[in-house]
Amino acid sequence: MGGVFGRHDSSKRSSHGSKLETKMVESMRQRAAHGTSVKSFNSIIMKFPKIDEGLRKCKTIFEQFDEDSNGEIDKDELKHCFQKLEISFTEEDITDLFEACDINEHMGMKFNEFIVFLCIVYLLNDPPASEAAKMGLGNLESTFETLVDAFVFLDKNKDGYVSKDEMIQAINESIPGERSSGRIAMKRFEEMDWDKNGMVTFKEFLFAFTRWVGIGENEDDDE
Numbered sequence: 001m002g003g004v005f006g007r008h009d010s011s012k013r014s015s016h017g018s019k020l021e022t023k024m025v026e027s028m029r030q031r032a033a034h035g036t037s038v039k040s041f042n043s044i045i046m047k048f049p050k051i052d053e054g055l056r057k058c059k060t061i062f063e064q065f066d067e068d069s070n071g072e073i074d075k076d077e078l079k080h081c082f083q084k085l086e087i088s089f090t091e092e093d094i095t096d097l098f099e100a101c102d103i104n105e106h107m108g109m110k111f112n113e114f115i116v117f118l119c120i121v122y123l124l125n126d127p128p129a130s131e132a133a134k135m136g137l138g139n140l141e142s143t144f145e146t147l148v149d150a151f152v153f154l155d156k157n158k159d160g161y162v163s164k165d166e167m168i169q170a171i172n173e174s175i176p177g178e179r180s181s182g183r184i185a186m187k188r189f190e191e192m193d194w195d196k197n198g199m200v201t202f203k204e205f206l207f208a209f210t211r212w213v214g215i216g217e218n219e220d221d222d223e
Contacts, residue, residue, distance in 0.1 A: 020096040020120075025160030026200050027123050031148055032160075038153035040174040047146060052213040054143030055115050062114050063094050072108030089121075097121070100203060103194075112215050119144050123202065133148040151205050162200040 008070075036046060065073045065081045075098050082089055089097070101109055101117040109117060122144040156166045164186070171185035192200040192208040210216070 006023055018096070018100070020093075020100050021201060022122055024120065024193075028148075028151065028155065028160045028202055029158060031123070032152045032155060033160040036149045040150045041153075041170045042174040044150045044153070049054040051143055051209075052143070052215065053148060055210070055215060057140060058115055058118060059111065061118070062111050065114070070100065070108075072110055073114060074108045077191045078109075095192050103207065107146075112207070112210045115210055115215065119147055119204065123148060147209060148207065148208075151202050154200075157194060160202075162189075162192070162205065164193075164198060167192075167200075 005011060049162040060072065063069070063117070065077055067077050075095065078098055079094055097117055097120060098109065101113045101120070103113060118140075122141070151162065154162045154166055154170050156169055161208070168182060168185040171182075171188070188208075191201070191211070192204050194204050194207065
């Protein structure tokens with residue numbers, strides 16, 4: 001869970017065995033059945049500024065959840081806000097989500113981790129807009145949908161994961177015949193494959209994406 005990206009993953013449950021990942025994979029497969037509007041990796045890159053702008057709007061929601069204003073959302077704050085918003089997640093679900101998104105295992109979600117959390121919440125709900133609206137994220141639905149669409153585009157065989165070969169294929173579709181396309185694909189894949197197991201989950205993709213658009217884990221709270 002949290003250890004997927006941390007230094008202590010040997011003592012954690014494997015990412016492929018987690019209930020949360022199973023749910024994400026199944027949700028992604030269902031979304032993939034409806035196709036994607038993304039036609040090339042370049043078209044994803046072109047949307048970076050708009051996605052960045054949309055994701056930064058989550059800062060207001062982050063500040064509301066961060067009740068003690070210490071720049072992190074702990075598990076108790078998360079539970080309290082879910083109760084207040086009457087969002088139908090079990091305590092186990094909330095714990096799993098928290099641990100999955102607290103990548104540095106410091107028992108608190110920073111802003112970039114919170115963005116990943118929100119997007120996973122969006123993916124796991126059907127219809128997703130209902131929970132997003134409760135959290136005040138109705139206007140961010142299109143941003144989250146773009147991220148889901150981008151992953152579906154990369155996941156060529158629709159199994160809920162992105163492999164190295166699929167990433168190379170996606171890049172080659174954008175810049176056919178370009179000699180550097182293989183190197184570009186490998187670099188992007190390595191940035192996504194945090195646990196180095198050769199398969200990228202939606203969660204790993206999201207963490208890489210926040211970095212690609214310039215939202216890092218050490219962002220100043222007032223940014």
